[in-house]
Amino acid sequence: MTTATQVDAAGGVFSGDESGGGRWSEAFRRLRRNPVAILGAVLVLLFVLVAIFAPWLAPHDPQEQLLLGEVRPGFVPGPREGFPLGVDSLGRDELSRLLYGSRQSLLVGIVSTLLGLSLGLLLGGLAGAFGGRVDNVLMRVTDLMLSIPGLLTAITITVILGPSLTSVMIAIAIVNVPIFARLLRGSMLAQRDADYVLAARSIGLRRRTIVLSHIVPNSLGPVIVQATLTLATSIIDAAALSFLGLGNQDGTPEWGQMLAEAQDLLGTRAALAFYPCIAIVIAALGFTLLGEALREALDPKFRR
Amino acid sequence: MLRFVVRRLLQLIPILFGLSILLFAWLRLLPGGPAAALLGERATPERVAAINRTYGLDQPLFVQYWRYLQRVAQFDFGDSTQTGRPVTQVIIDQFPGTIELTIAALIFAVGVGIPLGYFAARRQGTILDNLAVVGSLVGVTIPVFFLAFLLKYFFAVELGWLPPSGRQDVRIDATHITNFFVLDGLLTREFDAAFDAVKHLILPGIALGTIPLAIIVRITRAAVLDVVNEDYVRTAEAKGLTTSVIRRRHVLRNAMLPVVTTIGLQLGLLLSGAILTERVFAFPGIGSEIVSAITNKDYAILQGVILLVAVLYVLINLVVDLLYGVLDPRVRVR
Numbered sequence: 001m002t003t004a005t006q007v008d009a010a011g012g013v014f015s016g017d018e019s020g021g022g023r024w025s026e027a028f029r030r031l032r033r034n035p036v037a038i039l040g041a042v043l044v045l046l047f048v049l050v051a052i053f054a055p056w057l058a059p060h061d062p063q064e065q066l067l068l069g070e071v072r073p074g075f076v077p078g079p080r081e082g083f084p085l086g087v088d089s090l091g092r093d094e095l096s097r098l099l100y101g102s103r104q105s106l107l108v109g110i111v112s113t114l115l116g117l118s119l120g121l122l123l124g125g126l127a128g129a130f131g132g133r134v135d136n137v138l139m140r141v142t143d144l145m146l147s148i149p150g151l152l153t154a155i156t157i158t159v160i161l162g163p164s165l166t167s168v169m170i171a172i173a174i175v176n177v178p179i180f181a182r183l184l185r186g187s188m189l190a191q192r193d194a195d196y197v198l199a200a201r202s203i204g205l206r207r208r209t210i211v212l213s214h215i216v217p218n219s220l221g222p223v224i225v226q227a228t229l230t231l232a233t234s235i236i237d238a239a240a241l242s243f244l245g246l247g248n249q250d251g252t253p254e255w256g257q258m259l260a261e262a263q264d265l266l267g268t269r270a271a272l273a274f275y276p277c278i279a280i281v282i283a284a285l286g287f288t289l290l291g292e293a294l295r296e297a298l299d300p301k302f303r304r
Numbered sequence: 305m306l307r308f309v310v311r312r313l314l315q316l317i318p319i320l321f322g323l324s325i326l327l328f329a330w331l332r333l334l335p336g337g338p339a340a341a342l343l344g345e346r347a348t349p350e351r352v353a354a355i356n357r358t359y360g361l362d363q364p365l366f367v368q369y370w371r372y373l374q375r376v377a378q379f380d381f382g383d384s385t386q387t388g389r390p391v392t393q394v395i396i397d398q399f400p401g402t403i404e405l406t407i408a409a410l411i412f413a414v415g416v417g418i419p420l421g422y423f424a425a426r427r428q429g430t431i432l433d434n435l436a437v438v439g440s441l442v443g444v445t446i447p448v449f450f451l452a453f454l455l456k457y458f459f460a461v462e463l464g465w466l467p468p469s470g471r472q473d474v475r476i477d478a479t480h481i482t483n484f485f486v487l488d489g490l491l492t493r494e495f496d497a498a499f500d501a502v503k504h505l506i507l508p509g510i511a512l513g514t515i516p517l518a519i520i521v522r523i524t525r526a527a528v529l530d531v532v533n534e535d536y537v538r539t540a541e542a543k544g545l546t547t548s549v550i551r552r553r554h555v556l557r558n559a560m561l562p563v564v565t566t567i568g569l570q571l572g573l574l575l576s577g578a579i580l581t582e583r584v585f586a587f588p589g590i591g592s593e594i595v596s597a598i599t600n601k602d603y604a605i606l607q608g609v610i611l612l613v614a615v616l617y618v619l620i621n622l623v624v625d626l627l628y629g630v631l632d633p634r635v636r637v638r
Contacts, residue, residue, distance in 0.1 A: 144322040147621075148614045151576035156610055159598055160330065236447045240580055243449055244595055259449065263584070266468075270457050277450040285445045292441065 027297040037293035043286025051102040058096035059083075062253045065091040076269045088272060089261055097253035098275055104247075104254045105283055108169050108238040109231045115173035117227050120180025127181065128188030128219070129211045135185070142178035150175040154241060163246040165254075171241070172234050183226055187219035194218075221298045228291030232284040239280050255280050308629055312622055319618055327611050328372050330603075381608030386600045391608035394593060399612075400483035401471055401589035404501075405581065406574045408509030413516035414567065421524025421563075422556070428529065436521055443518025448577045452511035452584035459507055469586035472501050504587075512581045516570040523566045527559035534558070561632055568624025572617045 031037045050057065059082065070077045071091050079086045085094040127138040145153070154171040161167035191197060192215065200210045241247060242256030255276040262272035356362045363371075375381070381391035424436035460468035467473065472485050479492045486505070489498025531537065532555060540550045579591035586592070590609055597605040 140318060140322075144319055144326075147319050147323065147618050148610070149572040149576040149617060151579065152610055152613060155579075155594065155598065156330070156606070159601075159606065232445065236445075239447065240449065243580065244583065245599060259453075263453075266453070266457055267461055270461070273453050273457070277447070277453060280447055281445060281450060284447070285442070288441070288445045 027294070030297040031293055034293045034297065036289050037297070040286050040289030040291075040293060043282055044290055047102060047283045047286055048106065050099055051106040054099045054103055058093075058099045060093035060096045062092060062096040062100040063251055064093075076265060076272070078269065085275060086269065086272070088258065089265060094272060094275060097258060098255075098279055101253040101255045101258065101276065101279065102283070104165060104252060105235050105238065105280070108165065108172065109235045109283075109287075112169045112172035112234045112238070113176065113227055113230045115169070116176025116230065117180050117223070119173070120177045121184055121223070123177065124181035124184030125188070125211075125216065128185040128192075128215070138181065139185070142181050145174075145178040146182075151237065151240060154237060155244070155246065158241055158246045163249060165242075165248045165252070168238050168241045168247055172237050175237070176230055176234070179230070180223060180226065184219060184223050187222050188215050191215045191218050222295075225291055225295040225298065228287055228294055232287035232291065235284050235287070236280060239276075309626060312625055316618060316622065320615065323611065323614055323618075324373060324376065325369075327607055328369055330607065376611070381611070382604040384602055385604050386597075386602045391604050394605060395590070395608060395612060397483060398588060398590050398593045400485075401587060402575070402578050402582070402591060404471075404484055404486060404505060405508055405512060405578055405587065405589060406571070408505040409513035409516065409574055409577075410567070410571075412509050412513035413520055413570070417517045417520030418524050418556075418563065421521040422528055422551075422559075424521065425525045425528035425532065433525075436525065440518040440522045440525075443514055443521075446514065448511060448515065448580045449584055451514050452508065452581050455507045455511050456584060466507050467504050468507075471504050471588055472497065473504075476500055508581045508585045508587055511584070512574060512577050515577065516567070516574065519566060519570060520563060524559065524563050527562045528555060531555050531559045557631070561628065564624060564627050564631060568621055568627075571620045575613055575617065 071087070071089060076089055077083075077087060083093055083095070085098065088094055088097065123138050123142070127135040148156075154168075154175050157171035157174055158167045161170060196218075197210060197214060200214050205214075238247075239254075239256035239259070242254045243260045245257075245260065247254045247257050258276040259273055262269070262276070265272055353362075379392050381395075383390050384394060420436055424433040427433055456468055459466050476494075476497050479494065479497075480488050481491060482488055485501035486498050489495060489501060537550065537554050540554045545554075578589060579594055581587065582589045582591035583595055590613070593605060594609055596602075597609070
């Protein structure tokens with residue numbers, strides 16, 4: 001199966017290059033034939049659909065403490081009719097909280113990735129386009145940002161801004177900025193000496209045109225792959241931050257926080273800790289598989 | 305070699321300088337400044353002014369920054385705003401735990417990862433190889449805390465083989481000299497204490513080491529695959545050298561370059577992951593300290609710890625670069 005795909009893929013590269021501009025449609029065709037990509041896409045689709053339709057799918061209000069009366073210290077009632085996954089330590093329906101939690105995760109993933117991506121592209125694009133001193137200064141700034149472990153930076157920023165989902169999104173976005181900036185810059189530098197750039201320069205195109213309509217579009221491949229992978233890491237990082245108590249403080253269901261709450265019940269109702277964990281893994285795995293498959297599809301040299 | 309070291313050390317200066325400015329600016333960026341952070345809800349204008357006078361916060365910024373640098377250079381990060389203990393003392397108490405945990409994770413990741421990556425590459429296309437590839441892909445996606453919970457639940461709560469939390473059984477009356485519990489046990493010949501500390505490290509170490517393990521397997525496998533087809537390996541084989549000599553001197557030595565860089569990069573990840581792992585296993589280390597500092601809004605501790613971790617991270621990367629020079633003589637010449 002895999003070998004067949006690779007042979008097809010290799011054949012596809014050349015026809016794509018010949019027709020010109022067919023790189024993306026070619027990549028998409030290869031993606032459709034890759035079982036890893038299909039699995040990733042299915043997981044992502046499932047995650048997105050659950051997030052959108054959570055209010056219709058959830059049997060109860062995720063915030064209502066329905067069975068609070070039956071919760072005693074060290075004991076939480078298990079699954080029963082109407083509560084297929086049981087309730088959490090405050091008597092709220094676990095399934096409903098799990099379904100609603102996907103909304104927070106999806107939101108953080110998308111917003112922080114897009115925010116980090118746009119700022120990173122701006123910095124990386126400036127560095128790649130101007131080079132010289134601009135490049136030097138901007139790259140030292142990214143050095144500095146990368147010199148502290150990401151989670152620590154995110155924690156620091158969230159503490160400064162005050163714990164909330166918005167702070168978490170901003171913090172994760174900032175952590176992602178230098179990664180995108182470096183990637184676009186490196187990718188642009190690699191394109192700068194390409195033949196088509198020389199050709200564009202020799203027919204007298206303006207620098208701005210060359211950069212914006214030739215170099216940048218051709219440098220975006222790795223950035224898009226990284227963005228897909230970043231969606232996964234952002235979801236995990238957001239869960240980590242809310243696990244540490246830095247997420248929303250108003251009881252909105254968040255997977256990381258649900259995990260933290262279930263921690264003390266590991267001896268009696270361990271399942272409560274595993275549900276949110278599994279949800280996080282499904283969401284993150286979907287984007288990771290999709291990203292890896294995309295990397296393979298875009299890069300003809302990439303072989304596993 | 306000396307010039308290489310000196311040049312790399314000089315490159316540290318702007319990074320450390322930028323870092324100190326960032327951390328200095330941090331407390332001053334807080335709403336109400338450090339005085340409000342210190343006083344919390346008890347802040348009145350008079351009290352804020354008093355605090356500002358005591359700590360020299362009414363001085364011009366560059367004077368404050370200069371004093372801050374002087375204090376940091378003497379390892380004085382101030383006192384915890386919550387307990388009043390010196391931050392340096394807190395770090396001395398808590399940091400050894402995290403270092404032990406990180407070393408345990410690294411031993412697991414490197415000890416399992418390099419052989420696994422090597423054999424996956426040598427037996428490319430076999431079940432072992434495919435398992436290693438898929439496993440490393442999934443391993444990267446599993447959040448640290450998920451694995452920590454799984455391990456804790458199965459091996460500590462359900463099976464009861466290993467302790468679920470802490471660094472050492474409280475019933476053991478161990479002597480602590482260095483605060484590295486394993487080392488202490490060996491130094492004082494209290495071997496039961498050392499063994500108990502090791503037992504407490506196993507589960508958190510595996511939880512923390514799994515993501516680096518997955519990455520190391522992947523990089524080792526790719527690097528070995530790159531190297532085995534080189535001419536010098538074929539020459540070595542043609543000369544009739546034994547497999548183990550070829551493996552050690554020719555394949556692994558050349559394949560280790562990217563692996564060493566990766567291990568260095570993983571150390572930062574380990575420090576981040578340690579925060580989460582320590583939280584799950586109630587392991588007293590710098591991560592637990594950060595979490596309680598967050599809850600208590602203890603900015604002095606956070607600032608000191610973050611500076612320490614960042615400097616450590618930068619230094620580790622320096623060591624990795626130097627190691628690179630040792631492994632690959634070509635790097636030194638440039």
